[in-house]
Amino acid sequence: MSVTLKKAACIGGGVIGGGWIARFLLNGIDVAIYDPHPEAARIVGEVLENARRAYGKMIQAPACPEGVLTFHDDLASAVADADYIQESVPERLDLKHKVIAEVEAAARPDALIGSSTSGFKPSQLQEGMIHPERLFVAHPFNPVYLIPLVELVGSPANDEAALARAAGIQREIGMFPLRVRKEIDAHIGDRLLEAVWREALWLVHDDVASTEEIDDVIRYSFGLRWAQMGLFETYRIAGGEAGMKHFIEQFGPALKWPWTKLMDVPEMTDELAGKIGDQSDAQSGQYSIRELERIRDDNLIGIYQALKAQDWGAGQSLRQMEERFFERAKDTAVRETPDYTRPLVLHKTQVSGEWLDYNGHMTEFRYLQVFGDATDAFLGHIGMDAGYRAAGRSVYTVETHIRHLSETKANTHISVRTTVLGHDAKRIRLHHEMVDEAGNVQATAEHMLMHVDTAAGKAAPMASPLTERLAQLSPGQRGIAAPAHAGQPIRDIGWPVREVEAT
Amino acid sequence: MSVTLKKAACIGGGVIGGGWIARFLLNGIDVAIYDPHPEAARIVGEVLENARRAYGKMIQAPACPEGVLTFHDDLASAVADADYIQESVPERLDLKHKVIAEVEAAARPDALIGSSTSGFKPSQLQEGMIHPERLFVAHPFNPVYLIPLVELVGSPANDEAALARAAGIQREIGMFPLRVRKEIDAHIGDRLLEAVWREALWLVHDDVASTEEIDDVIRYSFGLRWAQMGLFETYRIAGGEAGMKHFIEQFGPALKWPWTKLMDVPEMTDELAGKIGDQSDAQSGQYSIRELERIRDDNLIGIYQALKAQDWGAGQSLRQMEERFFERAKDTAVRETPDYTRPLVLHKTQVSGEWLDYNGHMTEFRYLQVFGDATDAFLGHIGMDAGYRAAGRSVYTVETHIRHLSETKANTHISVRTTVLGHDAKRIRLHHEMVDEAGNVQATAEHMLMHVDTAAGKAAPMASPLTERLAQLSPGQRGIAAPAHAGQPIRDIGWPVREVEAT
Structure with a gap:
């Protein structure tokens, strides 16, 4: 298998943009970056350092030679010869429109353009484009260099072949592209996350639970299930032999119960924001963000390796990535x-x-x-x-x-x-x-x-x-002399004489 | 460390009750069960078979001698000499009241009584009790023999010492008891789960995603994060060096966006129930429920072992369980x-x-x-x-x-x-x-x-x-003969003759 993507361009190098850059580079793809932020190089460097460390631990295959990273002072030169362009600028529609227009003016007409937007629909981003058919949402999850999912969303204006090409490229860099059937605000993942977030904010607001207690509830219970199966497959098991329909019949009525009264949006007052900040400091303040990132990454690596041993879920993504690395090493070996x-x-x-x-x-x-x-x-x-x-x-x-x-x-x-x-x-x-x-x-x-x-x-x-x-x-x-210790045993040292035993 | 709990009684032996039974027995506690269901023995036996298989794979410590399981034809004899009683009967308040009254009439006055209820508050269950101070909610998660979390909820009528005793017993059987500060319908975990469930039902209802796609979104993205850190700690990292308050300021406004429009409860029509059943069959129908249970358990075991290597989250629960098993082996072994x-x-x-x-x-x-x-x-x-x-x-x-x-x-x-x-x-x-x-x-x-x-x-x-x-x-x-291979080197095998090279 050879790599079809030669060069990627990344517009924006924050936590998400930096994660894309790291994923491309560590999968052997050259990346051109444009980010006017004065500290862009430092931020990207830090994400890349974490990512190199994680891949070094995670990949049980020959390392893939890293792609070459170039920083550009202008957007046009960054995207000029790129095959795939990923935009990760802040979540403002006017800014996204401006950046997309600049990309379109400078990029090759067949270059693919992905947006990391978590909220906007592709049809909103495509407004005013000359070639809207090749722009799509490619929404990743933090840390982008480790989490496989990318939500790939198109609008009716999209070209199916372009979307298929995008999915192929995402698979090449070890991701799991999920083609979303219908465009919808916030796609799928953030819909589910926002539902939990809203409920969690109420629990903190009402002093039912602290941030740490909510986190413990999640990571000691359903988070463990959801790392491997999702909501429906887990509940299918809970339904027992009678299956999913039985589960729905048994638990469907609970939807009507008063649990659901907390569906309003809590007002994010200074007081609530302060309470969450304080509780979070008490919970995790003993670790720097850098330490938390590494703990998170090490845990993710262990989980991937465990799931790889079962050939299940995200473990399959890791296995496929390693197979690509083995293939690439073979290609290199043939050449040199x-x-x-x-x-x-x-x-x-x-x-x-x-x-x-x-x-x-x-x-x-x-x-x-x-x-x-x-x-x-x-x-x-x-x-x-x-x-x-x-x-x-x-x-x-x-x-x-x-x-x-x-x-x-x-x-x-x-x-x-x-x-x-x-x-x-x-x-x-x-x-x-x-x-x-x-x-x-x-x-x-x-x-x-x-x-x-x-x-x-x-x-x-x-x-x-x-x-x-x-x-x-x-x-x-055969012309290299074997070292003197080769072919030598571990030598017998016998037993000590009585004087030593009596020490 | 010695075990303080000698005997537990379980009322109800379905999937949840069976899980409690298995957890007690495999942690060396005797269990008396009362369940009038004609197939109770078969169902409990099947859960126990899964649990034995899982513990055999999971525990890297000397096995703990299993407790003794006894089936009883009447509730009174099951609870008579139990130190801890766990009720896991169907989720109907009148039935729970009836069972609790029978337990109270037959149990020792100092016996602790936990309820597996997922929805009711302890104060609701305590109505009409003579000794309400020792009844609490102990809400576990499926599979109970593997998932550590138990939500421990009291009401103002509870005795703090009884709740502390309950938490100690739950820790002894490898669980992570989370004391919930305020009683609230559905406690904490099911609040969060219901929020996701409601959102997921709308996505299926509106054909935005199939059950399989929703599951893939979860298990290839935030499920992986939530197996080790929860919502707040994960977002703390996303906020970067500026911390939690920055994250709240950056993402707080998104709560007001139109993503949240799907807060209503979808009507569970036959059509929607049928769609979910069909999609779930297409997604997971190639596996029997028994196969899915074992896949789930193997994945959980791998995740626990990976987290144990990092001494983090649920991995700590496993490590502590193993330490107890080692201690018990030391306690019980004759000092040879x-x-x-x-x-x-x-x-x-x-x-x-x-x-x-x-x-x-x-x-x-x-x-x-x-x-x-x-x-x-x-x-x-x-x-x-x-x-x-x-x-x-x-x-x-x-x-x-x-x-x-x-x-x-x-x-x-x-x-x-x-x-x-x-x-x-x-x-x-x-x-x-x-x-x-x-x-x-x-x-x-x-x-x-x-x-x-x-x-x-x-x-x-x-x-x-x-x-x-x-x-x-x-x-x-020194009287044991050294094996023949001791002190032997790796032998020289030379280079092949030309014929072999030409193969």
Whole structure:
């Protein structure tokens, strides 16, 4: 699969615009940005830093080379050669109209234009356009670099082919585009969110609950259900064997009960705003916004990885993203032939603050995670991909020898130098050297890998393209001298003499 | 920590009552049930089967011996000697009054009485009671055996000490009791849920979205956020550095926009009920309710385990539950002096669904995590604790040799058999064998550990109590023959002959 989108332009680089930029860049797309805000570069940089950290933790596939980010002093030069333009300027219709007119004047006639608006309908944004058919609402959710949903909304003026192209591009950057059938103020998600928000404001207003208590109600109950199934599928289960119709019959009447009396909009007085601000400070004020963002992102990553293990919901979006990254790594490998007379550098990463043990160093098993990722990168390099595995073949590690040489600290940029020590028809013997920025060796690993027939659960000879790629690297790699510790055991140290025991 | 609750009684064994029963039993509490429904035993049995399966997968601690379940033909005998009684009968006030009167007539005067009602206020339920002070609302969420939240609601007639006792019992069975400040129809959670439900019904009614599209909007966007943070903490982040007050000022006005026009209650006509039923069938009809329940439970377990790794939200409830299970195992276990002439079993765990790789097996580095935990358990056994480390001493792994022998699957219960192969004044050579329930060896690890002066960053001789404990186990352990693979290297396999390269 090749990427159809070459270059994106982003107009506006706040929290939402910055999130779009990060998502494009980390999926390998170049981005041109226009934002006249004096601190735009700083804000985008901060979002991007969070996003890089999150992708480094989340993606269990070779990293995708980042796209190139360029800042522009004028809107016209930013959008001039873009295939896809995303507008994320403040929520004022006059401002959106002005920006869209400028985009249309400078962009290619076939460029797609998405708006991040949470409230306006596409027909409102299309007013006065020459080519309204290619402008649509593409409403994302914060953090845009991690949350998959994008509400894709068109009006009767839209071109179906343009909307399909937009959905394809959004899928390419790991999103879940949901095509909304009818344009409506605030689309779908914010309708539901506003309903809850309104109800929550009343509860705070009337001192029934504090902001923290409302949050606890959500995250200890239905929030857990909704991360994986929505409203209707959850209630279908509650209806039991009798199904959805039974549930509706049983719970439908509750709609008429007095619970629904709080449907008015509470007046957002200074007093109510102050109460919410104070309660929120008491609840979350011990964390900076930056800390909360990272806690949120780490939690989202864990939830995605858990759902990926079940191949369900947002976990499927992550799996598909990783498959694209594997594919892209394969494309890159085909294009570039490294110097096989030297160790190969196929995996780089950064030590996450989450990887530390009680001694403050990278915890023991994370070394094997890095070496395992380096092994995967090597296997990807010689052609093992989803297609190869789909034929019932894989490569398993059967033996590992790690030597810990240094206490690796948080945030160290590490890279792995890989050497093939030998191979036969079924096995590959690898050596990895993990080095920091200064080239200091932190640890080494020696592995024996076995090629297997996964259905039979037995060792089996490798097939093409692994065989060809190994033959290609073999002459160079066999010229590299194996390190002295390769092939050496952990030595017997015996038992102490009595004097030591008596210490 | 010992359990204060000895016996619970449950009146009503439907989906909610059955969930309470399962939660009590799997946390080691005996339960007496009264439910005149002819199929009560079958329904409770099915919920219990799901719950046993879920706890088996979820709890990474020694299992807690299950409580004893007894079915009763009359309410009076079920509640007679119960410490805590939970009523989960259908949502009709006259029926609830009748049941509560019968409970009060037969129960001990100090027994606590909780009601699962989702709509009624405690003061309504307390009408006509002799001892209203010990009746409260304890409103749980489906599936009750997995979702932590219970809304604990009292009226002015309640005794604070009784409510505190109820909260303590709910915590003991792994729940998160949220004490609601003011009684209000439908408490907090169902207020919020009904607001979303009403909005969702309009979206279906007006053909803006199908049930599946609404569910996708939720589970690909804000559901993911709400599994870990709620509404206010999430929006606090969205407000950026300017905080909650900025968010309110920025988004407060949106409440006045026309989005809110759909606040009426839609008429639940046969047509609307039929549309929802049909759409739900199209969305989820490929799964039976039983399958959906298990998918939901597996997803919840993965989410809990991911949040436990971050020590956040519902993950904290799971961690606390596991700590109670560990404590209980310690309390109940006979203080044995280990038999040092045999391998030591100091670490047991279960393969988490989050630990799988793309082959569907436990991913490579998780083996080292298990072995590292076993090493930590061994070091703890010989006396290395926070106090020992506080004196600037620790033990680092310097060398590791892992052999992978089997493809370990999700949810496998594994234990590690540890043998000391030798030690001197500064070093310990360990061997671990990781086995499944049937005793099949999944992997082995040989480690060289080095005792260090952490300030100097240098090897240093061990001190008391490590020296004494090693001397104590030394005679027994030195009699165990080292396995044949110990002290063996990864062997050289050379390079293939030309024929293999040409394959």
